[in-house]
Amino acid sequence: MSPTLHFAPHTCARVTLTALEEIGLPFGTHLIAFMGGEHRKPEFLAINPAGKVPALETEDGVIVQNGAILSYLAETHPDAGLLPRPQDAVGKAAVLAELFRISSDLHPLVTRFVMAVMISTDASDAPRIRTKAAEGLAMQLAPLERLLSQQPWILGGKWSILDAYLAWVWFRIEGAGLGADDYPALANHYATASERPSAKAALLHEERAQEELKARGLFFAPPR
Ligand SMILES: N[C@@H](CCC(=O)N[C@@H](CS)C(=O)NCC(=O)O)C(=O)O
Structure with a gap:
């Protein structure tokens, strides 16, 4: 099962997007439209009761918190070089x-x-x-x-x-x-x-998400 990342453009989910791109394996994305209040809707709260992105659905269950997700990805993909793994x-x-x-x-x-x-x-x-x-x-x-x-x-x-x-x-x-x-x-x-190519690829996900938000009338450009 490929992981699915729940994300929104400009948010800290960009870090997880970059990590997934760095790993280079297929993954899915699901855009959470903040302007549509989707981060407070039952469907998303069932995934992350805290109502925050990023949330990563994996074969091991849902992982939330950037720090935890990054540690999980570094551990499960040791060759991707996301984090050093000292033994001491x-x-x-x-x-x-x-x-x-x-x-x-x-x-x-x-x-x-x-x-x-x-x-x-x-x-x-x-x-x-x-x-x-x-x-x-x-x-x-x-x-x-x-x-x-x-x-x-x-x-x-x-x-x-x-x-x-x-x-x-x-x-x-x-x-x-x-x-x-x-x-x-x-x-x-x-x-x-x-x-870095992974950073550019993460931005492409965000650009596509912004296009989708515009099409749905839910575009929001926050103060970065
Ligand atoms: N400590 C969390 C912070 C997550 C977070 O605050 N995400 C923001 C976007 S950067 C969010 O989803 N905010 C929506 C909200 O808090 O309602 C993490 O590192 O994953």
């Missing part, structure tokens, strides 16, 4: 630390920075939420900027799916107005990561 506890922890740095520290800040209106019931709070998120981002991005000015990829000399995750983070925050001037290494990392 410290090595494993080091890879997990980078994964959690992006998924637990950076990713929630992206939501606050890009879509501050989703964080409070009072829309007038949005500028303060965004300012605070920008502070948090500056704190989190500084060490990554230093790291990537010394090495091409997060884990050293070799690309990993963590680079695709960071590239998505950059895509969202830079598109939503975070100034790139202080982050030349991050901007360069994004440009290089975007050249």
Whole structure:
């Protein structure tokens, strides 16, 4: 059975799309139209009760959470080179630390920075939420900027799916107005990561999805 990815364009599901493209085996996609409220409909909640993409249906069941999906795919496709697989506890922890740095520290800040209106019931709070998120981002991005000015990829000399995750983070925050001037290494990392064939293929899935959304009158271009 080929896996099926439930996804929406511009979202963090892009990271899983990139991972599946990197593996290179057939997979299906199912577009979740946020503007149509499909992420809150019973059909999708039966797949992911949290109402979030990505959700990957596999022969082993449904896997949710980017970090878990990426670990699962790296484990089940060891030759795809998604993540290194050190055998020692410290090595494993080091890879997990980078994964959690992006998924637990950076990713929630992206939501606050890009879509501050989703964080409070009072829309007038949005500028303060965004300012605070920008502070948090500056704190989190500084060490990554230093790291990537010394090495091409997060884990050293070799690309990993963590680079695709960071590239998505950059895509969202830079598109939503975070100034790139202080982050030349991050901007360069994004440009290089975007050249990878799997990254281009993931964007093609998104483009097709956007066309479908337009045809259904459900197109939405969020602040990236
Ligand atoms: N921690 C989750 C976050 C997933 C997430 O927040 N997905 C967003 C798109 S980037 C979503 O589906 N949002 C819809 C919602 O929360 O209602 C993961 O890494 O998979």
